[in-house]
Amino acid sequence: MIIDAHAHLVPPTLVDAIKAQADRFPSVRITPEGGFAFAGGKPTRPVSKGLSDIEGRLKWMDDNRIDLQVVGGWLDIFGNDLPVEEGIAWARLYNEHLLDAAKANPRFVPLCLVPLQDGARAAEVLREAHAQGFKGTMIGTQPKGKGGVLDDASLTPFWEAAHELEMGVAIHPVFESGDDRVHDYGMANAVGRITDMLITFSRLIYAGHVTRYNKAKIIAGIGGAALPYVIGRLRRNYSLDKSLGDPDAALATLYYDTIVQDTRTLxxxxxxxGADRIMMGSDMPFPIGDLEPKKIVAETSFSEGERASINGGLAQRLLGL
Structure with a gap:
């Protein structure tokens, strides 16, 4: 079974449902261009055709001989900066439509959305999603908006629930990386998302979350960002302060995808x-991703057993498919 373990989907029914239920979301505005603005914030980019084109998605999967695709939502519209009750309703609506899309197209494996505005309520929604059949969740690096951190003490109930339920937790960078210098030359995607992930995971590692909640299957997207490259520095910092979480133990606990665009890097x-911690992924439909995701696995020096694991075996075991 060949599985694309990293992709994004906005179910085509979702936007219509949001428009029909606008009174439930007074803090959400749909822009004339087809984007969203949350709680008076900066409008998102419009929802691209590729995010919602189910027919085109399935054709791409056929062309690339991919059997299943793990799909989270689109980070721009996670709504984690909405007021709490509104954010809970938003997450539940998104999950309803993701689940419906997966039931109509069983080749999709959906990852639920949780309202990270409130750790206890996020745990509640995660438990609901688990009961509905979701295998995991996709969360952004900066809950509650720009500058948020996933090691915030208020999120402990969420991490405890993910650990208890043994859910997949795919952590994904957000567009606002926290450094405005990347908003030129296309660097928000090329560089900003890397620094965003590196900071997020370094905090989770040093806070002890990765090893403490090790039954949660935490996935570091885009090849773990810069984590493998800076392991020596992370280790050195740990040697100077043993109250921190152990970075080597953490990297051995995490899972990763192949979206690095370079065989030497992979x-x-x-x-x-370890090759046994890596899953093939595309980041579909975004151009910064890898829309021929099997190619890099084929061209990198792996054994046939390692390729089989990367191309689907690990994802199948990890998510219980």
Whole structure:
């Protein structure tokens, strides 16, 4: 079974449902261009055709000989900066339509949305999603808006629930990386998302979350960002302060995808964390991703057994497919 373990989907029924239930979301505005503005914030980009084109998605999967695709939502519209009750309703609506899309198209494996505005309520929604059949969740690096951190003490109930339920937790960078210098030359995607992930995971590692909640299957997207490259510095920092979480133990606990766009980098990732921790992914439909995701696996120096694991075996076991 060949599985694309990293993709995004906005069910085509979702936007219509949001428009029909606008009174439930007074803090959400749909822009004339087809984007969203949450709680008076900066409008998102419009929802691109590729995010909602089910027919085109299935054709792409056929063309690439991919059997299943793990789909989270689109980070721009997670709504984690909405008021709490509104954010809960938003997450539940998104999950309803993701689940309906997966039932209509069983080749999709959906990852639920949780309202990270409130850790206890996020845990509640995660438990609901688990009961509905979701295998995991996709969350953004910066809950509650720009500058938020996933090691915030208020999110402890969420992490405890993910650990208890043994859910997949795919952590994904957000567009606002926290450094405005990346908003030129296309660097928000090329560089900003890397620094965003590196900071997020470094905090989770040093806070002890990765090893403490090790039954949660935490996935570090985009090849773990810069984590494998800076492991020496992370280790050195840990040696100076043993009250921190152990970065080597954490990297051995995490899971990763192949979206690094360079065979040497992918081989280095495998050398650091082990090929058995890596899953093939595309980041579909975004151009910064890898829309021929099997190619890099084929062209990197792996054994046939390692390729089989990366191309679907690990995702199948990890998510209980």
């Amino acid at each position: 081989r280095y990732l495998a050398d650091i964390v």
